[in-house]
Amino acid sequence: MEIFNIENKDAINITNCDEEPIHIPGSIQPHGYLLALHKKDLTVAFCSNNCPNLFGKPTTALLGAAIGSLITEEELTTLQTKLTEEKPDYSQPIVFTINGQECNVLVHMRGDWTVLEIEPFPDGRMNLPDLYSYTSNFVTHINQADTLQALCQAIAQQTRDITGYDRVMIYRFDDNYNGEVFAEALRDDLLPFLGHHYPHTDIPVQARQLYMLNMMRMIVDIDYAPVPIVTKNKDADNTQLDLSLSILRSVSSIHLEYLRNMGVKATLTISLIQDNKLWGMISCHHYTARNIPYFTRLSALLQGHFLTSQIRVREVQEEYKRWKQIENTLHTLQETINHSPNFVEEILGNKELLEMTDATGAIIGYNGLIESTGDVPKGAELDKMIAALRTAAKGQMYSTAKLKDIIALGSDYAGAIFIPLTEQDFIIWLKPEIVKHIYWAGNPTKAVEMDKGTSRLTPRKSFELYAEEVKDQSTPWSTPELRGAGELAYALQNQLLIKYAQENELRYKQMNAKLTHLNTELSTFNWISSHDLKEPLRKIQILISSITHSSREPQVNDKVTHTLTRIEQSARNMQTYVDDIALYSKVDTSGVPVPVDLNNVIERVLKTNGWNDDERYQFSIAKMPTVLGYKDQLELLFKNLFDNATKFSNGNVQISVDCKLANSDNSMAGNYYEISLTDNGIGFEHMYAEKIFLIFQRLHNRDKYPGSGIGLALCKKIMTNHNGDITARSTAGEGSVFKLYFPQDKTEN
Known part of the structure; x- marks a missing residue:
């Protein structure tokens, strides 16, 4: 029977590693064995090429064989029971004895396959962890650690005690997935990496996605020779066997080269996931090959679970401590706003307005005026900044630690909070530039370099400390500071609206008094139009009529008659206007x-x-x-x-x-x-x-x-x-x- 190798042979280099399909390598690391069974009948569809060493049978005999023919009946029952569990815990291995050798067997299902990953005990024995001791120690760490960083440091030390790795680091990622060594426990003779930063390119996107799926990953020896996975299906290739959940999955050659450049020989990595996002990781380095038992790895994984259970708690605790400081200040300022007639001037004169947000300047625009305190721009520069912030805010609260992104104002003004109060009114807080030095493990702009011997691009070989100076940024606005700014702005907005309403009420009263006076005058005019103006008009019409039609009057010439007729017509027109005005004024509700x-x-x-x-x-x-x-x-x-x-x-x-x-x-x-x-x-x-x-x-x-x-x-x-x-x-x-x-x-x- 012909056997086909599905190992991925595509050429991968530093220029296309971000596209490397690392979840389907078609090979595994040699410290374990892999079988992929058909889900329906549990016959072997794929196996790693080293399986004959474990089972004592040639590959041709293994492929197509029923799993029941390779393990005992009791072990088969255990496997079938695990596969029928409603929510099987695939992180917990089962134990098989294969050819007299005890092994951990991890089971997971992926696509059409049931995957068995088999690892003999490194020392031939199954050493179960002391969970009580680890849990007790963690509770002690929680009680003693004042900050999240202190807790991380304690977890790093305990993880090193459990696993025996030369160096254990806890990474924390920023929003762009640049990593910082947040805590570290290491051998006394090693140089510390604490505080060092690593660019996001060190962990490509697809690798971060796998860390979200599979929380624990071990490399026993970076110089291993990958073991290909084989099958008797000639049409099969690496894409048909997804190893995303595999712990034995072979590692990208680019990543191995990266570790080799660091001088690292073996690693264990544990994901720290918070709010469905990769918050960081526990990264264990060893400078010689190292294989630790699976249950020891589970103990280290437990440390990761302990830590992730506390990350948000500690972050909230630290935010709450800062919030209580701000809340006391906020209460004082709100009292001033609610009870002082000149509340804008008074809060601007209170230094706590700036201390609340750790700002150095504040500006309030209200009722067409602009008042400020502390260090703020002047004149045309101030007008330009307000216009730029108003545009960026789009009617909502807006904050930035890099004001230069919307307007360049110099080093005195690098951070801003802008909150609109009404369509025209607003409040602004400002922070100055803080020049920050970030210490990278190697130059982040030279994540790759040319190998002089082979003339090819490789991961950086130098991890010598590289200091980057970051300018044009302020310290970030913390969540409590933004919340405090928002609540103060809300109180200020309410009081301004009350002030404007009172001013409008007074203005309306004055207008109403004027309208009442005008209506009185209009009523008087209407009465005059209806009575006083009508009487003279009637007399004019009567007199003209008597002159032009009376037989007792001497005859008048045609010119005079024409003039009198026009006067009479004008009087009639005026009479019509007066009547219509009176009618128009009477039509009301x-x-x-x-x-x-x-x-x-x-x-x-x-x-x-x-x-x-x-x-x-x-x-x-x-x-x-x-x-x-x-x-x-x-x-x-x-x-x-x-x-x-x-x-x-x-x-x-x-x-x-x-x-x-x-x-x-x-x-x-x-x-x-x-x-x-x-x-x-x-x-x-x-x-x-x-x-x-x-x-x-x-x-x-x-x-x-x-x-x-x-x-x-x-x-x-x-x-x-x-x-x-x-x-x-x-x-x-x-x-x-x-x-x-x-x-x-x-x-x-």
Whole structure:
């Protein structure tokens, strides 16, 4: 039977390692053995090429064999039981004795396969961990460690005690996955790496993804020769066997070269996962080959679980401690805001405003003014900064430790918090630049270098300490500082809104007093128009009439008669204006609106004005609704509209009135009755569609079409009184369409 090797032979180098499919290498490390079984019948589909050494059978005999033929019946039952568990714990191995050799067997399922990873005990014995002792020690560490870093240091030391590795480091990643050695336990003769930083390129994206899936990874000897995985299926390749969950999975040659350049011979890595994200890792280094029992590894993994259970607790604890400091300051400032009439000036004069956020300057913009305290930009530079922050904030709270990303202001201003209070008002805190030195394990800009001997790119060989100077950044704004800034801004916003409301209330009272005075004057004017002006006009008309028509008066010449006639006509026009002004002023909403049937209104208007009996006028009236309103005003509305249609006509007048349910042309909210009044009159140009509703606006000669020009303005006012609208559409010479929009009466619905 022919055997086929599925080991991945694709050429991988430093230029394409970020694309290397490290989860499907098609090979394993030689300190263990691998079988991949068909899920359905548990027959061997793949095996590592070293399996004959363990089972004492050739590869040809292993491939296709039922697993029951390779282990005891009791072991098969144990395996089958594990596979049928609802939630099997694949981190807990089972123990098989194969050819007299005791082995740990890890079982996991991936795709179509049940994968068995077999590791003989390194020292021939199964040493179970002292879980009570480890747990007891961890509780002691929790009680004694004041900070997260102190706890990490204790975990690093205990992990080294358990595993015996030369160096144990706890990495912490930043947001970009650059790593920092946060804690370290090591042999006395080794140089410490504590505080060193490693660029994110040291751990490619696909490697970080595997660390999320498989929390523990061991390399026994970086100089191992990979053991290929084989199968009898000639069409199979490395892509068919996913080893993401495998602990024996062969390692990228690039990573092995990286470790070789560091002088490391063996490693154990444990993932530290927090909030479904890789927070960091426990990284164990040894400078000679090292294989530790699986249960010892589990003990180290337990340390990782202990630590991850405390990471968020310690971070929150440290944040809470800072928050309590800020909260006391915040309470003092809030009291000032709530009880002082000059609260803006007073909080700016309180040094705690800056101490609360560890800032060096603060600015408050309110009511068109800009006040500040501490070190802040001046003049045009200040205006530019405010504009840049307002743009970046987009109406929300905005913070940055690198202000230079949006505007360059120099080293005095590197960090900012901007919080809008109203559309125009705001508060800003500022921090200066803090020049920071980051110590990298090797130059991060030279993660790869050219090998002089082979002329190929390799991982960096030098891990000599490299100091990077970071400028243009402030210290980061902490979560408690941002929370404190937000709560203070909220209190300030509320008090400013109250202040503005009080100022507006005073302004409205003053305006109301002026309006009351003006209304009184207007009422007086209306009374004068209705009474005092009418009386002289009547006397003028009577006197002129007596002069021109009395037989007792001497004859006057034609010129005088013409002049007197014009005076009399002007008096009549003035009388009309006075009457219309009085009528316009009386149309108000002082009464109580009642349901009004528009059918009755239109019928009464037609009958009262004699339009029903005049053959010159043809009316087509559809069924009208009942609306909530003022009966007298509605009669005046339709009288003016019909009067307008009959006046501006060319003889035979045709008027149709229709009604339907629709939305207003002016996008008024809600449902409206749309009543359309269409005539065949002289019409008007479209440009005058709004002008015709203005008081005293006329489009035609008064001699031909008499009137004051107040009729349609009166219609507009009546529709406004009814919470409705009126529009007009026309073409000169082709008639007009007036549309009335009445709100639906909810009681009718």
